[in-house]
Amino acid sequence: MSDLTSSPHQRQNILNNRYALQAAEQHLALGGTHFDGATVFTKQQVVALFNISDATVERYIASHGAELKANGYTLLRGKKLNEFKGLSDVTLINEGNKAPVLGVFSFRAVLNLAMLLTESERAKAVRSRLLDIVMDVLAERTGGHTKFINQRDDQYLMASFQEQSYRKQFTDALDQHIVANQWKYVRFTNLVYQSIFKESAAEYRKVLDLAAKDNLRDTMYSEVLTLIASYETGFAHELADESARLGRKLTMQEGEALFTKFQGHPMFRPLILDARTKMASRDLGFRDALHHKLEAYIQSIPEADFDRFLGETSKSLEERLSDPATLAVFKRLKDR
Structure with missing residues (x-):
């Protein structure tokens, strides 16, 4: 500190x-x-x-x-x-x-x-x-578990659930529209991470000192997960359109060029600024973890965030999952 x-x-x-x-x-x-x-x-x-x-x-x-x-x-x-x-x-x-x-x-x-x-x-x-x-x-x-303080946010479960659905769209699109390559899932996932918060999965792991068994997205804030989901579903759509236009699967180089164009859309700018600011500021304040590539985005954590992650409405993931009302909401979403 x-x-x-x-x-x-x-x-x-x-x-x-x-x-x-x-x-x-x-x-x-x-x-x-x-x-x-x-x-x-x-x-x-x-x-x-x-x-x-x-x-x-x-x-x-x-x-x-x-x-x-x-x-x-x-x-x-x-x-x-x-x-x-x-x-x-x-x-x-x-x-x-x-x-x-x-x-x-x-x-x-x-x-x-x-x-x-x-x-x-x-x-x-x-x-x-x-x-x-x-x-x-x-x-x-937090019960001593600041690594997963993000999960105490009452928006986290919904953001995580939705992101998993969009992740499936993303990986399916990579399967269907980019030629076979054993590294394509890692490569395009890292392109998403680097576009949003300037770090690869390995760099993010190192900053948060995550164990090999830890899932990166289990530690991400709801706003970051939602933006990742937007990237995934949006790029999946772009891949499908470009593959249909060419009448074939894209090469890795073509896929990367398409992603470069996709990430440059102005609509992402305010969302990226918000995600970088929240990640850099909260991780430093709550986890004592410094994202060196995001130092310019560090701000004081607002009072509302302390209520959000430490206050009366914050709960551990286990507490939320044991709530019958929460389980009912997710069952309705799953049955759609």
């Missing part, structure tokens, strides 16, 4: 994980003041907490103001400020009781600052403990 002080994406991944933040607030016991339904910290309290100077806090507010504000650093004015000053456990010294504006840090913003501070040993200790909490929460909510 990257050094939090230099990795804004990693910092935001922690701050967007409300399950980790709830555990951190309980276990870190950083103090603060209860105000307006939440815990907040004055600059004076932050200075004491991290054993730093007032000027150091101001420097980080100036250099990382947008990030800190996005995570709960706010300025109290007017009525809100007067209400805060009126709390019995609030003592303002350096900030001054007559100041018309007062900056306060939410608990989330304090953790944000702890992940930025390079001059504080106390902040370093908070970072270390916070990383432990994040890992503990992830392990607890």
